[in-house]
Amino acid sequence: VDGKIHVKAITYNPVNKKRSITSDEKFEISRKDWSIVGINNNKNYPAIDGDIYSSSEESKVPGYITIDLGKELLISGFKFLPAQHFWNSGSIVTHYRFSVSNDLNTWDTLSEGEFANIFNNPDWQIKTFKPIKTRYIRLTALTTSSAEANPRFAEIDIITE
Numbered sequence: 227v228d229g230k231i232h233v234k235a236i237t238y239n240p241v242n243k244k245r246s247i248t249s250d251e252k253f254e255i256s257r258k259d260w261s262i263v264g265i266n267n268n269k270n271y272p273a274i275d276g277d278i279y280s281s282s283e284e285s286k287v288p289g290y291i292t293i294d295l296g297k298e299l300l301i302s303g304f305k306f307l308p309a310q311h312f313w314n315s316g317s318i319v320t321h322y323r324f325s326v327s328n329d330l331n332t333w334d335t336l337s338e339g340e341f342a343n344i345f346n347n348p349d350w351q352i353k354t355f356k357p358i359k360t361r362y363i364r365l366t367a368l369t370t371s372s373a374e375a376n377p378r379f380a381e382i383d384i385i386t387e
Contacts, residue, residue, distance in 0.1 A: 255386055259296025263330070263362070288323075289377040290366040295384070298328065298361045303354035303385035304337070306365065308344055309378040317378040318345055321368040324353065326360035333364060345371045357387050 237246040308318045321340050325333040336358065341351045363384065367377030 255299070255384070257383075261294045261296070263292050263294045288366050288368050290364055291379055291382065292330075292362060292364045293382065294362055295360070298359050299384070300357050300359050300387045301326070301363070301384045302357040302387050303352060304363065304365070305381075305383040305385065306341070306351045306353075306379070307381035308341070308348045308351070309380050310348060317376050318348060318371040319367040319369075319377050319379070320344060320371050323364075323366040323368055325364045325366070326358060327362040327364070328360060330362055334358075338368075352385070354385060 234248055236248050239245070304324055306319070306322070319341065322338065323335055324337040325335045327333045336355045337353045339353075344351060363382075365379065365382055367379075370377050
């Protein structure tokens with residue numbers, strides 16, 4: 227499916243008539259044309275597959291992942307999901323740099339900073355910025371929650387206009 231999709235869901239138990247809180251997820255664009263390029267490790271493919279199992283990054287920080295969006299898109303932010311498994315807790319990316327390029331040679335940094343309290347709240351991290359047209363995006367892990375750990379990227383997505 228191409229285009230934005232907004233899904234709201236609950237779970238309901240007909241026996242005790244209890245229901246969960248409403249889960250709310252917005253899906254931006256299809257990732258079918260995305261590919262991983264220019265990475266310092268070829269094990270980062272899970273970061274764009276829609277499954278929360280994290281990549282198996284083998285290099286120390288700064289580790290990065292570069293994604294070819296398949297075509298030039300107008301983006302206004304990105305979403306990052308950290309490692310979701312307890313054994314990955316030291317590899318949670320705490321400080322990052324998000325850059326864009328149209329030629330893989332010249333990179334512009336659009337966002338850099340800290341994913342505040344990400345270790346205690348390992349949920350989707352959302353960063354927005356002024357809209358820009360780009361073909362390639364790069365997320366660099368500047369530090370992780372443990373100095374000895376390798377950075378892991380569970381999922382990366384973009385926000386479009």
